[in-house]
Amino acid sequence: MxxxxxxxxxxxxxxxxxxxxxxxxxxxxxxxxxxxxxxxxxxxxxxxxxxxxxxxxxxxxxxxxxxxxxxxxxxxxxxxxxxxxxxxxxxxxxxxxxxxxxxxxxxxxxxxxxxxxxxxxxxxxxxxxxxxxxxxxxxxxxxxxxxxxxxxxxxxxxxxxxxxxxxxxxxxxxxxxxxxxxxxxxxxxxxxxxxxxxxxxxxxxxxxxxxxxxxxxxxxxxxxxENFFLNPQTQLAQNFVRTFCNEKPMPEISVEFQPQYSEGKNLIVRLTFVGNKVAEPLVTKLAKKFNIDVSILQADIETVNEKTMGFLVVELYGDKQKTTEFIDHLATYETSVKAEVLGYAN
Amino acid sequence: MPTNIWGLLLQAFAETVYMVFAAGIISFVIGIPIGILLCISDKNHIAPNPIVNQCLATVVNIGRSIPFIILMVAIIPVTRWITGTSIGTTAALVPLAVSAIPFVAKIAENAFKQVAHGLLETGKSMGASNWQLIFYILLPESRVALINGLTLTLVTLVSFSAMAGAIGGGGLGDLAIRYGYQRFNSFIMIITVVILVGLVQIIQLLGNKLSSIYNLGKHQ
Missing domain, CATH: 3.40.50.300 (P-loop containing nucleotide triphosphate hydrolases)
Known part of the structure; x- marks a missing residue:
């Protein structure tokens, strides 16, 4: 048109x-x-x-x-x-x-x-x-x-x-x-x-x-x-989405962020959910399955274009193999869940 | 003399009213279109045209800068050419209108410029032509400012018309000078002043009334 x-x-x-x-x-x-x-x-x-x-x-x-x-x-x-x-x-x-x-x-x-x-x-x-x-x-x-x-x-x-x-x-x-x-x-x-x-x-x-x-x-x-919220590509788009989902910068963690994994560090991960995955107790289910602990740092739920979306920033306690499995498993949900590793923290 | 004093005053009053309103109407009819042209030919307006804008602005500014008493004498040949005479009430209309036209043009331009640009943009978004923008948006939206400006013009014309009396234009000014000043008739002097003040008051009152009718939409 x-x-x-x-x-x-x-x-x-x-x-x-x-x-x-x-x-x-x-x-x-x-x-x-x-x-x-x-x-x-x-x-x-x-x-x-x-x-x-x-x-x-x-x-x-x-x-x-x-x-x-x-x-x-x-x-x-x-x-x-x-x-x-x-x-x-x-x-x-x-x-x-x-x-x-x-x-x-x-x-x-x-x-x-x-x-x-x-x-x-x-x-x-x-x-x-x-x-x-x-x-x-x-x-x-x-x-x-x-x-x-x-x-x-x-x-x-x-x-x-x-x-x-x-x-x-x-x-x-x-x-x-x-x-x-x-x-x-x-x-x-x-x-x-x-x-x-x-x-x-x-x-x-x-x-x-x-x-x-x-x-x-x-x-x-x-x-x-939906894709914009789930998968913003450019820095500007990401800023729009993050700000809107009330994601705050985490100074006390970010100063200790390290790009590389090292022993004793925990993984900080951002999780985005779309649709009915929001309602499922997915995180706790997987945490049990892979035997890791999850600490929720930030969380927000929004209705986007009549679909519900969840935004989480979590810290994963567990060894490297288990946390990697956890993240890999989330990746199998493709269009409905997205996991991004933000860094490592003490 | 004192027997027909009221007749004299009445006739002078009628002449003044005639000069003020006739010159006023002539100057509105010519001045407002000039004001529209001045406004819309501005570089950020609906029909930008720097040449027209500059020329008109220059003419209007020159017109506004000549003192009335000088203009009146200077354009006597023009007055004679138009009216066939240089004395009398009708002859006085020419310098009165000529001096009021640039005044009205400037006042109208300012009134039109106060119309928010967004409104014209809205009109354009509806597919309005420039003529439609002028008649549907520019004129109605500026009418309160325009009425106030035109009232001011009429008030100014009252004082100019008294000056026109000095060179034989007739009216209350003429009467005040001939009887009040040259013949030391204080009574006539005072009465003419009172009538002039009253006339200005009435014009202002009517102008305010009219603008408040149209202003209903704005401040309530």
């Missing part, structure tokens, strides 16, 4: 040029929720603005539902843009318009009749559960309500694609959850493809099917969300 081909965007200033988007290729299948995560300044804002041509890419192609945006005339582009909804971090509602009139705006711009506008806006108000606020002004709404108005407005022209630019970054955690589940619901109900950018793992975890990591204008990693 959304295809980005070799996309570049650079800004020319007096004495230097900044490359914000540096050769991005991306493919988002219809009906999916695709998340792009990155730190501030990574180029994600520019990237999402290139997708609906708010920013014209310096080179490369954006293909939306088979249409090459760069080849459209101005009026064709405006028509295509009407079918690409967008919501923003700061909602961007018009203060001079009521909730109803804000949602009606894209329909007015598209030249819909008064009757159609009435019908459509009222059904959208129901969808986002704001029928009782239709005559209020944005200044009378909470942040979450404002974003729901913005979502309704973005859906007014029945878009095929919804772009979310840090849509929950200005909201508190509870409101974030509510907005995310609304987006998920819209995705299910209307089968709209959603491309979102964020710096919050919470967003990726809750609603995305796929995720890509952007750094310095490049996609450095892309995978399904």
């Amino acid at each position: 959304i295809e980005l081909i070799n996309l570049y965007k650079s800004y020319q200033s007096k004495d230097n040029s900044v490359i914000a988007v540096n050769g991005i290729n991306l493919n988002v299948a219809a009906g999916k929720i695709f998340g792009i995560i990155g730190l501030s300044g990574a180029g994600k804002s520019t990237l999402i603005r290139c997708v609906n041509f708010l920013e014209k890419p310096s080179s490369g192609e954006v293909v939306i539902n088979g249409k090459y945006l760069s080849q459209l005339s101005n009026s064709e582009l405006h028509q295509t843009q009407q079918k690409i909804g967008m919501i923003f971090q700061h909602f961007n509602l018009l203060n001079s318009r009521t909730v109803f009139a804000n949602i009606a705006l894209p329909l007015e711009l598209a030249g819909s009749s008064k009757q159609d506008i009435n019908l459509k806006v009222n059904s959208l108000l129901q969808l986002v559960d704001l029928t009782d606020k239709k005559n209020n002004y944005p200044s009378q709404l909470s942040g979450g309500q404002k974003q729901r108005v913005a979502i309704a407005r973005a859906l007014a022209n029945d878009p095929e694609v919804l772009l979310c630019d840090e849509a929950t970054s200005a909201l508190d955690p509870q409101t974030t959850d509510a907005i995310l589940s609304l987006l998920k619901q819209i995705n299910n109900k209307l089968n709209i493809t959603i491309l979102l950018i964020t710096h919050e793992m919470e967003v990726v975890k809750n609603i995305c099917d796929q995720v890509a990591v952007i750094d310095q204008g490049k996609i450095i990693e892309a995978s399904t969300v």
Whole structure:
């Protein structure tokens, strides 16, 4: 549904040029929720603005539902843009318009009749559960309500694609959850493809099917969300996952970490579980089987894309052969369990 | 003399109101589009065009820097060419409008610039053309600032119109100078001042009222 081909965007200033988007290729299948995560300044804002041509890419192609945006005339582009909804971090509602009139705006711009506008806006108000606020002004709404108005407005022209630019970054955690589940619901109900950018793992975890990591204008990693949590490849992705799973650095252990095994040292291992392996008493079962002791240093459980994932950091007490067997055995679970040796400690 | 003093005042008042509002309307009609052009041709706005922007900005700044009393005299040939005469109330409209246009343009530009860039971006994301951005977003979202600015323009025009009286423009200023100053008629002087103050108060009051109607959405 959304295809980005070799996309570049650079800004020319007096004495230097900044490359914000540096050769991005991306493919988002219809009906999916695709998340792009990155730190501030990574180029994600520019990237999402290139997708609906708010920013014209310096080179490369954006293909939306088979249409090459760069080849459209101005009026064709405006028509295509009407079918690409967008919501923003700061909602961007018009203060001079009521909730109803804000949602009606894209329909007015598209030249819909008064009757159609009435019908459509009222059904959208129901969808986002704001029928009782239709005559209020944005200044009378909470942040979450404002974003729901913005979502309704973005859906007014029945878009095929919804772009979310840090849509929950200005909201508190509870409101974030509510907005995310609304987006998920819209995705299910209307089968709209959603491309979102964020710096919050919470967003990726809750609603995305796929995720890509952007750094310095490049996609450095892309995978399904489960695989992202289970198997982050790059340092940046690992940082995102570890921080999100509340894994703390362990100074009292890490100073004594030694890369090589030596007699009398214990193995420090990070274990990641997906799905029903979380519920099984796997660790204690194996500990008994291989006759080693396990001390849990850190633990966290998260629900990722409706699957439960467990994150453990454990210290293994036992001789080298037994602990190696333990780890090798875990490796046989492949996609559902992952064990990484972090080092050795006293 | 004292018998028709009220008639004189009434006529002068009508002339002042005519000058202020006619010049005001002319300057809005010409100044606001210039303000829109100034705003949107800025390099980070919706229709960047440095040449248009620079030229307009220069003209507007020159216009704003000429003192009214000098402008009024300097453009007498233009006034005569447009209205066929250089004295009288209608003739005074020309310098009044000419001096108010750059003022309005600047005020309008500032009002439009206060519209958050994100709103225009949102409009663009909906596929709005530049015309639509102006009429659906820029103008409605800046209307409170615009109304306040236009009120200020009318108030300024009241004082300018009194000055126009000095070169035969008619109105309350003319009356105050001819009777109040040159004939030492303190009564007329005081009455004209009171009427001018009252007129400014009424304009300001109406402007505030109008802007508060449109401001409903903002601070409640």
